[in-house]
Amino acid sequence: MSALRLLLCTDMDRTVIPNGTQSETPGAREWFRRLCGDERICLVYATGRDEHLARQAITEYQLPVPDFAITDVGSMLYRITGDNWDSVDLWQQTIAPDWHGRLHADLKRALAPIDQLELQEQSKQNHFKLSYYLNLNAQSHAIMARMEAVLENLGVAATLIWSVDEAAHVGLIDVLPKSADKLNALSFIARYLGYDETELLFAGDSGNDLAVLESRIPAVLVANGQSEVRETALQRAASKGFAQRLYLAGPDGWPGNGNYCSGVIQGILHFYPELRDTVQRIVA
Numbered sequence: 001m002s003a004l005r006l007l008l009c010t011d012m013d014r015t016v017i018p019n020g021t022q023s024e025t026p027g028a029r030e031w032f033r034r035l036c037g038d039e040r041i042c043l044v045y046a047t048g049r050d051e052h053l054a055r056q057a058i059t060e061y062q063l064p065v066p067d068f069a070i071t072d073v074g075s076m077l078y079r080i081t082g083d084n085w086d087s088v089d090l091w092q093q094t095i096a097p098d099w100h101g102r103l104h105a106d107l108k109r110a111l112a113p114i115d116q117l118e119l120q121e122q123s124k125q126n127h128f129k130l131s132y133y134l135n136l137n138a139q140s141h142a143i144m145a146r147m148e149a150v151l152e153n154l155g156v157a158a159t160l161i162w163s164v165d166e167a168a169h170v171g172l173i174d175v176l177p178k179s180a181d182k183l184n185a186l187s188f189i190a191r192y193l194g195y196d197e198t199e200l201l202f203a204g205d206s207g208n209d210l211a212v213l214e215s216r217i218p219a220v221l222v223a224n225g226q227s228e229v230r231e232t233a234l235q236r237a238a239s240k241g242f243a244q245r246l247y248l249a250g251p252d253g254w255p256g257n258g259n260y261c262s263g264v265i266q267g268i269l270h271f272y273p274e275l276r277d278t279v280q281r282i283v284a
């Protein structure tokens with residue numbers, strides 16, 4: 001039998017960062033940090049945060065430093081060694097063709113007539129990420145449909161990502177190359193490092209994670225994930241024949257209540273039971 005190795009990719013906010021309304025199992029982040037110190041685990045974070053905010057969260061929440069980070073909603077990829085975050089230029093080259101030579105400024109100019117859109121700060125933009133605020137009272141579906149028509153007219157293959165900043169009570173729309181999602185980025189890292197899909201595990205909590213949760217890649221949905229996401233992920237994974245590759249963490253699992261880091265660990269143990277002894281030593 002070949003030696004165990006695991007490429008673990010997890011979302012950050014409300015997955016390993018306990019910033020949702022549900023309770024965190026005491027000690028779970030420390031368990032997760034110690035488990036990720038195992039040399040058999042290669043850790044990747046996939047987040048909408050930029051490099052600065054991802055680093056800030058790692059420090060603030062005392063999370064393990066990853067080996068890679070997919071940031072800016074999939075538009076950036078970093079390889080991390082110590083305190084150095086080095087951009088993986090090959091990822092940028094991989095997603096660039098979707099914009100067919102169009103620049104960030106070209107997309108911004110084309111979308112300017114949609115006056116309900118408010119550009120986010122420059123720090124939240126990059127070459128392959130164009131980000132806007134949208135009032136929550138606005139007709140988001142109609143506005144996004146209009147944006148999609150403009151981008152299609154421009155010859156750009158783009159994905160629009162809608163999310164809500166609950167603290168600021170404002171909608172967020174990110175315009176990205178179509179291939180710049182978590183599923184493609186994780187698959188890219190796996191090829192880059194020579195992992196096959198049986199050595200991967202993804203953990204998430206929200207609609208932005210559905211592309212991976214419903215895929216053939218083994219995945220865990222933490223217990224604090226949105227109920228509609230759980231239903232959708234289960235339905236889609238089953239329809240594709242991947243139901244056995246999606247694990248739902250919960251209070252009946254071990255260790256902890258299945259929320260946040262404890263849910264990620266439950267998922268690891270579901271797919272990699274040979275790590276149970278290691279986790280038992282950590283939790284004891």
